[in-house]
Each structure stands twice: as C-alpha cells, then as structure tokens.
Amino acid sequence: VIEIGTPERSVVTTCAYCGVGCQFKAEMRGDELVRMVPWKHGKANRGHSCVKGRFAWGYATHRDRILHPMIRERITDPWREVSWPEALTFAADRMRGIQARYGRQSVGVITSSRCTNEETYLVQKLARAVFLNNNTDTCARVCHSPTGYGLGQTYGTSAGTQDFDSVEQCDVALVIGANPHAGHPVFASRLKKRLRQGARLIVIDPRRTESVEGPHYKAAHHLALRPGTNVAVVSAMAHVIVTEGLVNEAFIRARCDWDEYQEYVEFIADPRHAPEAVEGVTGVAADQIRAAARLYATGGNAAIYYGLGVTEHSQGSTTVIAIANLAMLTGNIGRPGVGVNPLRGQNNVQGSCDMGSFPHELPGYRHVKNPEVRAIFEAAWGVPIDPEPGLRIPNMLDAAVEGTFRGLYCQGEDILQSDPDTKHVAAALAAMDCVIVHDLFLNETANYAHVFLPGSSFLEKDGTFTNAERRINRVRRVMAPKAGHADWEVTQMLANAMGAEWAYTHPSQIMAEIAATTPSFAGVTYDRLDQLGSIQWPCNDDAPEGTPLMHVEGFVRGRGRFIRTEYVATDERTGPRYPLLLTTGRILSQYNVGAQTRRTANVAWHAEDVLEIHPHDAETRGIRHGDWVRLASRSGETTLRADLTDRVAPGVVYTTFHHPETQANVITTDHSDWATNCPEYKVTAVQVSPSNGP
Ligand code: SF4
Numbered sequence: 269v270i271e272i273g274t275p276e277r278s279v280v281t282t283c284a285y286c287g288v289g290c291q292f293k294a295e296m297r298g299d300e301l302v303r304m305v306p307w308k309h310g311k312a313n314r315g316h317s318c319v320k321g322r323f324a325w326g327y328a329t330h331r332d333r334i335l336h337p338m339i340r341e342r343i344t345d346p347w348r349e350v351s352w353p354e355a356l357t358f359a360a361d362r363m364r365g366i367q368a369r370y371g372r373q374s375v376g377v378i379t380s381s382r383c384t385n386e387e388t389y390l391v392q393k394l395a396r397a398v399f400l401n402n403n404t405d406t407c408a409r410v411c412h413s414p415t416g417y418g419l420g421q422t423y424g425t426s427a428g429t430q431d432f433d434s435v436e437q438c439d440v441a442l443v444i445g446a447n448p449h450a451g452h453p454v455f456a457s458r459l460k461k462r463l464r465q466g467a468r469l470i471v472i473d474p475r476r477t478e479s480v481e482g483p484h485y486k487a488a489h490h491l492a493l494r495p496g497t498n499v500a501v502v503s504a505m506a507h508v509i510v511t512e513g514l515v516n517e518a519f520i521r522a523r524c525d526w527d528e529y530q531e532y533v534e535f536i537a538d539p540r541h542a543p544e545a546v547e548g549v550t551g552v553a554a555d556q557i558r559a560a561a562r563l564y565a566t567g568g569n570a571a572i573y574y575g576l577g578v579t580e581h582s583q584g585s586t587t588v589i590a591i592a593n594l595a596m597l598t599g600n601i602g603r604p605g606v607g608v609n610p611l612r613g614q615n616n617v618q619g620s621c622d623m624g625s626f627p628h629e630l631p632g633y634r635h636v637k638n639p640e641v642r643a644i645f646e647a648a649w650g651v652p653i654d655p656e657p658g659l660r661i662p663n664m665l666d667a668a669v670e671g672t673f674r675g676l677y678c679q680g681e682d683i684l685q686s687d688p689d690t691k692h693v694a695a696a697l698a699a700m701d702c703v704i705v706h707d708l709f710l711n712e713t714a715n716y717a718h719v720f721l722p723g724s725s726f727l728e729k730d731g732t733f734t735n736a737e738r739r740i741n742r743v744r745r746v747m748a749p750k751a752g753h754a755d756w757e758v759t760q761m762l763a764n765a766m767g768a769e770w771a772y773t774h775p776s777q778i779m780a781e782i783a784a785t786t787p788s789f790a791g792v793t794y795d796r797l798d799q800l801g802s803i804q805w806p807c808n809d810d811a812p813e814g815t816p817l818m819h820v821e822g823f824v825r826g827r828g829r830f831i832r833t834e835y836v837a838t839d840e841r842t843g844p845r846y847p848l849l850l851t852t853g854r855i856l857s858q859y860n861v862g863a864q865t866r867r868t869a870n871v872a873w874h875a876e877d878v879l880e881i882h883p884h885d886a887e888t889r890g891i892r893h894g895d896w897v898r899l900a901s902r903s904g905e906t907t908l909r910a911d912l913t914d915r916v917a918p919g920v921v922y923t924t925f926h927h928p929e930t931q932a933n934v935i936t937t938d939h940s941d942w943a944t945n946c947p948e949y950k951v952t953a954v955q956v957s958p959s960n961g962p
Contacts, residue, residue: 280307282733282741283321284382284726285859287612288312288432288454289735290321291802294727294746301325301727301746311802312432312735318453319857320865327867328725332709335751338720343698347720352752352761359677359719360765362702366675367399372654374673375702376403376664379625380680381411381614383755384731384743386778388616388623389631390759390770391679395658396624397649398763402636402658403673406625407681408617409661410688413944414579415610416621416633418588422596423818424825426621426633429607430571431737431804431816435459437605439568442470442560444591445498445577445950449478450856452575452611452736459573460485468567470560472501473577474851475880475922476915489560492917494551495851496951499583500835501550501557502590507541508561509597515565519599524828532593532830546835551917565598569605576613577853580950582838585943590833601828602819612736613860615726619734622789622805623782627658632786648785661687662938662945665696675702677762679755680723682711682863688936688947689903706758709863721758722751729754731775732797738804738815740789742797838951840939842919846901846953848885850921850935858926866927877932878911880922881956886912891958898959899923901952904934907962921956 275295283290291310295303304322308315337355338347350358366374376399379391388406395404408416416426423429435441435458448456456479463469463485471480472491480487493501509515510533520529539545543554543561550557564570572595578587591608600606612618624631630653634641642653659667661683667673669692676697687693697703697716705717714720728749734740745754753761756778760770772778776794783789790808797803803814818824842849859865879897891897893912898905899921908923916922925932939948 275302278305279744279746280742281726281744281746282615283317284615284733285320285324285864286452287615287617287736288452289615289733289739289741290317290454291741292317292321296746299747301328309801312737312739312741313454316454316457320859324859324865324868325727326869327708327864328727330867332867333750334708334710334720334722337722340718343716343718355719355721356761356765359702359704359762362718363399363675364766366701370672370674372399373401373403373658375399375675376401376405376659376673378661378676378678378681378683379404379406379620379623381407381617381620382680383616383620384729384775385616385619385623385734385740385782386731386775387679387756387759388620388625389778389782390756390763391677392624393649394677394759394763396645396653397651398766398768400651400654402627402654402656403664404625404658405627405661405664406620407614407686408621408625409945410580410686410947411576411613412579412610412617412621413626413946414584414588414941416626417585417943418592419608420633421831422589422592422829423823425818427618427738427818428609428736429601429818430609431739432458434604434607434817435462435571437569438462438467438571439605440468440470440564440570442472442564442570442572443479444472444502444572444574446573446575446611447473447477447479447853448573448611449482450854451613453856455611468563470563472498474917474920475853488563489556491552491556491560494549495849495920496581496838496840497546497550497835498578498581498587499590499833500546501552502587502594503536503541503833503835504543504546504550504557505561505564506536506590506593506597508543508558509565509594510537512562514562515597516599520596523822524596524830528830532832535832549835549837564594569603570598570600571606571609573609573611575611577950579941579946580948582939582941582948583836584941584946586833589831593830593833596828596830602817604817607817610736615735616733618736618738619732622734627660631782632788644785648781660945662940665693668696668699671699674700676700677704677706678713679706679759682707682713684712684716685933686860688933688949689938690934691904692938706755711863724749724751724754729756729775731756732779734805739802740792740797740805741802742794838939838948840937840948840951840953842953846955848919848921848954848956850899850901850923850952850954851950852923852925852932854924854926858924860926862926876909877924877927878909879956880911880913880916882914882916882918882920883912884918885921885956886910889957891956896959896961898957899935899954900957901935901937901954903937906932906934907959921954
C-alpha cells in the first residue's frame with residue numbers, strides 16, 4: 269500500500285514520454301508531487317494512460333539530478349561546480365573563441381524532442397541569430413527525419429494526416445514498422461477497441477509483436493518481412509493495387525498530378541515489382557502480399573500507422589513515399605478513418621521538427637534558401653540569416669573528427685548513447701574544444717563535455733508539446749525548477765552571454781513570436797490553448813479552431829505527387845561471418861535509453877535487455893534459453909542473455925536498447941537513409957555465439 273496523503277492542489281500538464289501526448293492532473297501536496305492522474309478531458313487520452321506516464325515520473329526528483337552548473341578546462345579534469353554566470357561566461361567565451369579562430373560554421377546546436385516547442389525554438393534561434401549559421405539539428409534526425417522528407421515531397425507537409433479519433437472510423441488498419449502496444453500504448457488501446465469491433469488489421473513487421481495478436485483481435489495478415497525490405501513489400505502491394513484495377517481513379521484525377529501518376533503506373537506495373545518477383549528478397553509469400561493489398565484497397569476506410577521500423581533504414585524516406593503512394597492510389601486520405609499517420613516516439617518529435625530544428629528549414633518547414641522566408645525572421649530577429657543549409661548531426665560529427673567543427677551545445681539529448689557507431693561519436697566529441705551538455709543527468713555524452721548546464725524536467729516549466737496528431741498541448745509548471753532555471757531561460761542566458769539581448773520573461777512570449785513568424789501557428793496563443801484545451805495545427809484565420817484532418821480538399825502542396833519507389837538492397841549484407849540480421853525495438857515499461865524509466869523506483873522498470881533468437885538458430889550455436897551470448901557486428905560487440913522465441917524468424921535476432929550496459933549502438937553501423945541520414949538502426953548483420961558473460 270502506498271500512502272500518498274491528501275493532495276492540496278492539482279495542475280493539468282502533458283506526459284513527457286511518447287508522442288501520444290496524454291494529459292494528466294499532477295496532484296501536489298506542498299511542493300511534492302504525490303500522484304499523476306490521467307485527465308479525462310485530455311483530447312488524446314480521454315482519461316487513459318500507460319504505466320510510464322502514470323507512474324514513471326520519479327526521475328524528476330531522483331538523486332542523480334545535477335543541480336549545479338559545472339565546468340572543466342579539459343575532459344580529463346574533474347568537474348568544478350560554479351555559479352550560473354560563471355558557467356555561462358565560460359561557455360560563451362569558448363564558443364566565441366572557437367568561432368573567432370575557426371570561423372562562423374565551426375559551432376552548432378542539437379535540439380531535443382524531449383523539450384518544449386518554446387525551448388526548441390530558442391535553441392535553433394541561438395544557432396541562426398547568435399552563432400549566425402544553420403548548424404542546428406534535432407534528435408528527430410535519428411528517428412523521423414524520413415517522414416519529413418517523404419510526406420513533404422508527396423503531400424507538402426511533414427505531419428500525420430489524421431487525429432487519433434479517426435481510428436474509430438477505420439475499417440482496415442495497416443501497421444508498418446511499429447508496435448503501438450509497447451511504443452504508443454494509449455493509442456494502441458483505441459486501435460484495439462476498433463479491432464474488437466470488427467476492423468481488420470494488417471501488420472508488416474519482421475517480428476510477431478504484441479500488436480499482431482491480443483485478447484479478442486488478431487491480424488488478418490502479418491507480413492513478417494526480412495529486415496530492410498520494406499520498399500519491396502509496400503511497392504509490391506502497390507503493384508497489386510494497380511495491376512488488379514483496385515485504384516481509386518476518380519480520387520487521383522481530382523487530387524493528384526495525373527502525368528506523374530501515369531509515369532508511376534508504368535513503373536510500378538512492371539513485373540519486377542510483383543509479389544512473386546520479390547518473394548525471395550522479402551521472405552514474404554506472394555499470396556500474403558496480394559491478400560494484404562486487396563484488403564487495404566477494398567476493405568473500406570483504410571488507415572496507415574507507421575513507426576521507426578519504416579524510417580530507420582537506408583531507404584527510410586523511400587518507404588515513407590511508398591506508403592504515401594498507397595494512400596493516394598486508393599483515395600485513403602482526407603476524411604475520417606483513413607490517412608497516413610507516423611507514430612512519433614518522443615513527446616515532441618513533431619514539435620521539434622515544426623520549430624525549425626533542421627539545418628535546411630526555418631520554423632514551419634520553410635527552406636532557408638527562400639529569401640522571403642528569411643526576410644520574415646531577419647525582421648523579427650534583427651540579424652541576417654545564413655542562406656546556406658547547415659550541418660546535420662552526422663556531418664557535425666564527421667567535421668569534428670576532421671577538425672573543422674569544434675563547439676556543440678546539446679540540449680536534452682545523449683548522442684553518445686543514442687546515435688549509431690558509438691566509437692565515431694566518441695571520437696568526434698573528444699576532438700571538440702567546447703561541448704556544452706544541458707541535461708537532467710550526467711549522461712554518457714557528458715563524459716566528453718566541458719560545460720554541464722542542469723536541465724529542468726517537464727514538471728518544472730511552462731511550455732507546449734506537439735503530439736503525433738499535430739495537437740499542441742500545454743505543459744504547465746508544477747514545481748519550481750530544481751536548479752533555479754527552466755531550460756528556455758538557460759538558453760536565453762547563454763545567448764545573452766554571447767552578446768544577444770533576448771528578454772523573454774515567459775514562454776507565452778516565445779509562442780507569440782512563433783505565431784507571428786509561422787503561418788501554421790498564427791492562431792496559437794496560451795490563452796486560446798487554455799480555452800480550447802489543445803489545438804491541432806494549422807491554426808490560423810482559415811482554421812481558427814485548428815485542423816484535425818489534413819488534405820481534406822486538396823493536398824498542402826496542391827496536387828499529390830506519385831514518386832517512384834525502387835527497392836535498393838541495403839549495403840549491410842549478411843555473410844559467413846555475420847549471418848544473422850539484428851533489428852531493435854522497445855518494451856512497454858521502458859523508454860528509449862532508459863534515462864528516465866531506469867530512475868523510477870519500481871522493479872517492473874528494470875527488466876534487462878535480452879537477445880531474442882529463434883530456437884533453430886540457438887540450437888545450431890549451442891545456446892540455451894537464458895545463456896549469455898556474444899553479439900558481434902562489423903562495428904563492435906556486446907554481451908547479453910538469450911531469449912529463445914519464435915517471435916522472430918530464423919535468421920533474425922532482436923534486442924532492445926534501454927540499458928547503457930547493453931551498448932546496442934556499439935553494434936549498429938554507420939549506414940543511413942539516402943535522403944536524410946537517419947541511421948539504419950533496424951538492420952545490422954551480426955553473429956551470435958555463446959559467452960561466459962560480460
Ligand atoms: Fe505518456 Fe505515451 Fe503512455 Fe500516454 S501513452 S501516458 S503519452 S507514454
């Protein structure tokens with residue numbers, strides 16, 4: 269029995285875990301948070317929650333929190349606690365010194381999808397208006413950057429097309445490369461309810477996840493493809509739809525570029541895209557692909573939900589385009605119950621992209637090369653904007669190793685643990701003259717930092733998060749910042765230490781600046797958010813209450829574009845030395861690298877990372893259930909315990925990456941998406957062998 273006492277007050281705020289964006293009442297006694305109660309008026313969750321949002325907030329008050337700024341001359345020196353002014357002056361002097369010696373482009377920032385829109389906006393503004401370059405990138409680089417490219421190219425904007433309510437009107441749900449049960453549990457509940465009511469389910473995933481089958485529902489088709497072959501499978505579905513006459517021609521004539529469509533038909537109808545032709549590559553029986561395609565095209569309202577199993581591939585952007593093509597081919601866009609819906613992993617992936625974190629885009633997905641857009645921000649910020657796109661995270665790291673990129677401000681992101689090819693990330697960080705880590709904890713990246721600025725948890729600040737359905741939710745301060753300042757204040761202090769004269773006194777003023785410069789946010793104010801509860805962008809004169817469904821009358825870009833999707837095999841090949849394919853995912857009770865969930869006082873959150881391996885592959889290697897095994901790739905190796913299961917097919921192994929000891933990213937490669945450099949986390953050729961343990 270947990271004695272929580274009687275709450276004295278409550279504050280409505282938004283969960284800081286996944287992109288569902290559940291809202292909670294934080295119940296307080298004095299300055300102590302005693303309980304998080306799912307808020308029945310939360311439009312994404314309607315009173316529901318999962319274990320993470322409800323119970324895993326103990327990290328916010330964990331003893332590991334660093335509450336004093338710290339600096340050190342060299343990364344081999346011990347940390348020295350200093351005052352905020354001393355830390356900020358030290359950081360500003362170093363960054364200014366680097367730019368004076370190595371040029372304007374020698375420093376940059378990484379924003380976080382964990383932080384609020386307002387904080388993210390300020391960090392990219394720091395790069396553009398203070399560093400005077402576009403060297404800003406976001407941790408969305410390593411998750412949903414292909415969504416930005418793929419949906420931007422085909423539909424004109426990088427966002428899910430539907431609201432979550434829409435799932436209640438779908439007849440067919442096509443889930444690709446996602447396991448909503450573990451990753452987006454509250455959305456999964458709504459999907460499962462619809463499935464229990466009779467909607468049909470198609471899952472495309474190498475692994476038989478919990479989302480494939482559960483109480484009172486079961487996927488009509490589970491296409492257990494070989495990792496890395498999404499494009500071949502989705503294109504084969506399009507081939508079936510086109511060659512069997514299942515296209516919605518009226519929709520295409522009315523809404524899409526007809527000439528491009530005809531070129532696309534010529535391409536996709538080619539026999540090389542037929543399910544029978546790709547069977548050997550994908551490992552999926554042709555009749556399964558044909559049946560799934562027919563169901564998607566003819567089963568009524570068909571909605572696509574996808575996750576990182578789509579994006580984190582060398583053809584991540586191509587798969588997003590292939591998915592967008594499927595929806596246009598069948599007219600499944602622009603009304604309730606249909607659409608293309610990226611399930612965002614972190615609470616503010618959508619927002620961090622919206623806020624101009626990418627090196628080629630200013631807020632609102634407008635290219636830095638566009639002089640009219642630059643003029644808007646030049647007028648607002650009073651500085652010239654660099655017209656050339658800046659460096660992406662992998663480019664920053666490469667440039668650091670080469671010696672031309674020497675200073676980094678990294679807010680709320682542990683790139684050493686999260687990004688692929690750990691050795692390369694470490695070498696890059698070690699080569700820099702100034703690494704500023706702004707975080708709650710001394711994370712792995714901080715081992716290479718010269719300045720540590722204590723961060724604030726979501727309970728300690730005002731702001732907004734934008735969820736996977738473009739819903740802007742308020743984050744409200746529940747308690748005072750433990751280190752004295754909210755994150756947006758720290759960024760402002762750093763900017764001012766470098767000579768800027770920012771004077772925001774509340775995040776609502778930052779949102780006012782966002783609204784004044786970004787048309788899709790023009791109607792967003794904190795007052796309106798308080799009145800309406802939340803707002804889905806675009807929100808402006810055309811849509812004063814926001815926009816639950818996008819592309820209703822026409823696509824944002826005008827006519828929808830069909831783009832060819834040629835399957836190209838990944839460079840990551842299996843062979844005699846590395847004969848198995850590793851893919852990765854997460855479990856319900858853990859979250860990403862576990863920085864928050866591992867700091868929660870409940871044994872349920874401490875399940876170790878294990879390696880799922882098919883019993884046949886285990887037997888041929890002399891491995892029994894629970895044995896220690898060595899997992900080795902061309903990049904590195906680690907040790908973990910074996911879990912023998914037929915959830916994975918022979919030839920495929922699977923693990924999670926919630927614990928730093930597992931070091932899953934020591935294993936992953938430096939292959940990445942051709943368009944966006946999103947790392948290919950989901951396909952690594954590996955060998956598994958018995959081990960005596962770590
Ligand atoms: Fe938080 Fe996502 Fe769970 Fe909702 S589903 S409580 S947003 S982790």
